[in-house]
């Protein structure tokens with residue numbers, strides 16, 4: 001087979017991951033001309049094209065070598081790896097991408113007094129993730145029935161086709177609406193950049209390396225926050241101890257107030273209201289949390 005000289009990335013055609021994936025690729029300098037049938041998008045700047053498909057098809061397309069990379073939920077990638085069979089090309093999660101967060105959980109009817117996993121023994125659990133559920137049941141030594149359904153898993157207990165379900169949960173609203181309660185979390189998921197465990201040894205491999213570097217820069221900046229606050233000198237230690245991880249803060253004098261300092265710290269992740277309230281209690285005031293747009297160390 002003739003090798004391609006352009007990199008091909010598979011992503012979801014229309015769904016939860018579509019917009020954030022396109023946005024992320026855009027930030028990495030990849031823009032696309034959308035073709036009419038919308039299956040194939042030609043990359044404009046870099047030699048990178050997109051294939052727009054159903055998310056479930058993405059791991060298989062990579063394993064077959066039709067695409068070099070894919071943007072897909074960890075839940076779909078891991079399920080493929082567990083069920084594809086030994087002959088399939090092994091896939092790797094190259095980067096977590098920080099969107100499409102959800103968890104794969106077992107949920108039980110609210111009226112069940114659920115205390116521990118052993119109570120699932122002998123029950124029928126409906127799921128679209130038989131690989132991941134089967135593996136979890138095996139590692140926990142639980143003998144339960146797995147009922148594989150393609151969709152509408154959450155109504156199975158009401159229909160009497162299962163006693164519990166194993167499905168993706170985000171806000172938990174779907175579970176509540178179906179009188180179900182989350183009992184066990186099997187997998188924390190988010191969108192990931194998936195690819196073969198061994199990258200192609202030609203220009204496409206170089207392009208993947210370049211893309212990974214750009215992604216790292218984009219992800220690092222996206223999660224960084226600049227924290228600005230004022231504190232008096234005698235509360236400085238207490239305030240500094242509570243700062244979320246990152247390099248040493250910068251201290252600036254405040255004009256006309258010799259006891260006051262302005263503190264500036266780059267934080268590696270989101271700063272929550274709780275954290276801010278704790279820092280304030282330690283003596284900080286005038287606090288600002290700013291997003292970081294670009295960073296060049």
Ligand code: PRT
Pocket residue numbers: 012013014015016017053054055056072073074075076100101102167168169170171172173174175189190191
């Ligand atoms: O057509 P195609 O097959 O491509 O799309 P799809 O319908 O299979 O996928 P889509 O767009 O629904 O989800 C794509 C990916 O988004 C999933 O594989 C997950 O990795 C991720 N994701 C994040 C979610 C959710 N959050 C989510 N909440 N996928 C599905 N859900 C569903 C879940 O199945 C349940 O029905 O939303 C419901 C639960 O949501 P809450 O908020 O009520 O808990």
Ligand code: ZN
Pocket residue numbers: 054055056
């Ligand atoms: Zn799907």
